[in-house]
């Protein structure tokens with residue numbers, strides 16, 4: 137029996153794939169519903185206007201592997217691909233939002249970057265390869281490209297996706313593929329060209345929001361137990377005993393940690409003190425997501441893109457906004473627009489300590505200034521994550537090393553603090569670990 141602690145998207149995917157392989161498991165989840173960070177709310181409270189609001193992830197990148205899982209779950213009809221306009225990305229530069237070309241090749245012919253940065257992109261192929269231990273994202277991109285690219289492309293992108301700081305995140309942990317391109321081909325650009333994927337990937341959500349996905353996984357599972365918080369794990373001669381808050385116990389042969397690191401730090405403290413200590417070092421910055429809606433005709437900006445990101449160097453209060461109603465249809469009434477704005481993250485955690493009213497006021501002020509909005513918001517909603525996204529910086533290395541060693545003791549990790557934070561990463565690592573664990577259950581071949 138395999139015991140999985142945590143029914144976020146990682147634990148759900150693992151349980152689903154184990155069930156498909158006929159491997160016995162039990163999936164324990166502390167809260168009343170599965171899905172972890174994936175939380176959609178449907179707010180019908182204001183004048184009967186219906187909003188579909190994502191408090192956690194807004195979208196998922198769908199490739200053929202994820203598409204197949206979505207079809208197996210029977211929710212392919214629910215899939216909502218992003219509108220074409222969302223290919224455009226905007227970055228705040230010198231006081232206004234400017235369009236950043238979607239394809240790196242088009243950067244050379246666009247006026248977003250200075251001539252010297254374009255030259256740096258052009259020359260990257262001939263820059264000598266180096267191997268630098270624990271290089272940060274900023275160090276890597278400044279070495280291979282330019283400081284301007286770090287400030288105006290890398291910085292806002294990393295703040296928007298990872299709530300992170302490129303001066304702290306590690307290249308080989310965060311962008312492992314680009315790191316390997318330099319090591320294997322001598323250049324990032326050469327690697328990108330050689331590995332140019334012919335496979336189509338598209339950003340999607342679901343008609344009723346992202347929570348459709350964990351709900352569909354949960355409905356397929358025979359052995360998901362909700363509202364059971366794991367409080368302690370003890371090692372036994374044949375595996376582990378899992379203790380829960382209502383004093384139930386479960387005997388398992390293998391244990392999979394699929395919770396965030398702070399939760400695992402608690403329930404592993406007695407049996408694995410060194411691991412627990414290392415988990416406690418992983419930094420999760422706080423982050424606030426604010427939803428705001430306005431009348432469409434009160435906004436001058438065309439909002440013809442995915443959203444606008446704010447580089448730290450521009451000194452704004454918010455990290456940027458997703459133009460949710462431009463990306464996906466049906467998020468708000470047709471005569472309104474919906475922004476999802478992010479505040480905080482590693483680069484400005486202090487911005488999350490304001491009261492709700494002050495935060496909402498500051499968000500409205502920035503939106504109205506930079507998108508030329510002439511009216512007050514029709515609706516605002518705020519969600520605070522005290523511990524948002526685990527940072528793959530120097531502090532995470534001990535936890536990763538010990539997690540690898542503990543596989544010898546039948547303890548495995550399937551969570552966003554290892555091997556990728558995105559939803560596809562989490563789903564794919566669940567599938568991969570299921571296959572690996574299934575091998576332990578397959579009959580041994582005896583050589584005569």
Ligand SMILES: Cc1cc2nc3c(=O)[nH]c(=O)nc-3n(C[C@H](O)[C@H](O)[C@H](O)COP(=O)(O)OP(=O)(O)OC[C@H]3O[C@@H](n4cnc5c(N)ncnc54)[C@H](O)[C@@H]3O)c2cc1C
Nearest residue numbers: 142144145146166172173192193194195366399552558559
């Ligand atoms: C604001 C935000 C926006 C994001 N946007 C995107 C996006 O647009 N696209 C994208 O691909 N990714 C996005 N991400 C990242 C992605 O959502 C997460 O990395 C992913 O959902 C994490 O899933 P998980 O299963 O690893 O962990 P979690 O979601 O943290 O799940 C862990 C589960 O364990 C449970 N648990 C905790 N303690 C215990 C215990 N003691 N006993 C039992 N159960 C326990 C929790 O209740 C939870 O359900 C975003 C993240 C955030 C925070």
